[in-house]
Amino acid sequence: MIELQDALRKKEIWAIGGGKGGIGKSLITGNIGITLARLKKKVLLVDADLGGANLHTTLGIGVPEMTLSDFLNRRVENINDVIIKTSIPNLNLISGAQDFLDAANPNFAQKTRLLRHLETLDADYILLDLGAGTSFNILDFFLFSDHGILVVLPEPTAIENAYRFIKSAFYRRFKKVVANQNIKDLIDAAMDQKNTMGIRTPFDLIERVKSMEREVGEILELEVLKFRPKLVVNQVRTKNDVQIGFSMKSACQKYFGINLEYLGYVEYDDCVWQSIRSKRPLVIEYPYSRPARCIERIVHNLLRKEQMTLSMLY
Numbered sequence: 001m002i003e004l005q006d007a008l009r010k011k012e013i014w015a016i017g018g019g020k021g022g023i024g025k026s027l028i029t030g031n032i033g034i035t036l037a038r039l040k041k042k043v044l045l046v047d048a049d050l051g052g053a054n055l056h057t058t059l060g061i062g063v064p065e066m067t068l069s070d071f072l073n074r075r076v077e078n079i080n081d082v083i084i085k086t087s088i089p090n091l092n093l094i095s096g097a098q099d100f101l102d103a104a105n106p107n108f109a110q111k112t113r114l115l116r117h118l119e120t121l122d123a124d125y126i127l128l129d130l131g132a133g134t135s136f137n138i139l140d141f142f143l144f145s146d147h148g149i150l151v152v153l154p155e156p157t158a159i160e161n162a163y164r165f166i167k168s169a170f171y172r173r174f175k176k177v178v179a180n181q182n183i184k185d186l187i188d189a190a191m192d193q194k195n196t197m198g199i200r201t202p203f204d205l206i207e208r209v210k211s212m213e214r215e216v217g218e219i220l221e222l223e224v225l226k227f228r229p230k231l232v233v234n235q236v237r238t239k240n241d242v243q244i245g246f247s248m249k250s251a252c253q254k255y256f257g258i259n260l261e262y263l264g265y266v267e268y269d270d271c272v273w274q275s276i277r278s279k280r281p282l283v284i285e286y287p288y289s290r291p292a293r294c295i296e297r298i299v300h301n302l303l304r305k306e307q308m309t310l311s312m313l314y
């Protein structure tokens, strides 16, 4: 039974993605989770990377008996049955690990059931560790969350993937608010950067939509303002690497009209892979290391932003 007070608890859902594989999404999700738990917040980590789940390893946990795929495939009905307590107070986990890839691509009904159940859970923060890529499922988890956090490396390939992720998420969000099939088709066509209609940026797309249906174009303009993904630059080695976050922020503003929030960076350090190899979470094994300090700063930035949003509401 879901207690009423659990359901009423004000919780935040944060999704951590980035388009590219192996860039530190799980590492950052796990360690943000531990940092929040140590601040006495009730945290649930969800490994939503169903094709390559390994968040449990980042936390130093073996393959759990019950996983998200048991819930998705209705081997268990209650989501609480797949929640695992970790050794860290206030920190629970839903692992995505599985033997078969049958649930790697949950269908619409499975996804909706999962999100509905997550909303009823007793937690202050639910963190979704997303898989690599820009599949609809990954984008939908990102768009469903209260905060979508993108991880990027200071490398052209990762930056390219991050822009592709932002654009795909953005256009998917557009499609969700539009009912007119002709406009949906136009959005699909605009996804192709080399489309023959000359639509190169969201601005071009909105202008075209306005010429078809002014009101719908205005709704899309509002969506642009509401879409505020956040950015973390991981594996930073130089001052120039730190600056990449600011450059991406300006590029997103200029070409997409999107206000990307630069949350901060995580320095590159050998202690990161050492902690993974020893199966001990970074912020626990090396709490005074530079990457652990960077993660702490990111958490404080996130909490501060949340405080500001709350104070604007009340």
Ligand SMILES: Nc1ncnc2c1ncn2[C@@H]1O[C@H](COP(=O)(O)OP(=O)(O)OP(=O)(O)O)[C@@H](O)[C@H]1O
Residues within 6 Å of the ligand: 020, 021, 022, 023, 024, 025, 026, 027, 028, 049, 052, 131, 132, 234, 235, 236, 266, 267, 268, 269, 270, 272, 273, 276, 291
């Ligand atoms: N700041 C860092 N300093 C040094 N090494 C790092 C850092 N961040 C990540 N790594 C290395 O990158 C590896 C991949 O990290 P992680 O598994 O978190 O990436 P991921 O984006 O979740 O990958 P996947 O797409 O496969 O899920 C880590 O095992 C670690 O060795």
Ligand SMILES: [Mg+2]
Residues within 6 Å of the ligand: 025, 026, 027, 049, 054, 055, 129, 130
């Ligand atoms: Mg991962």
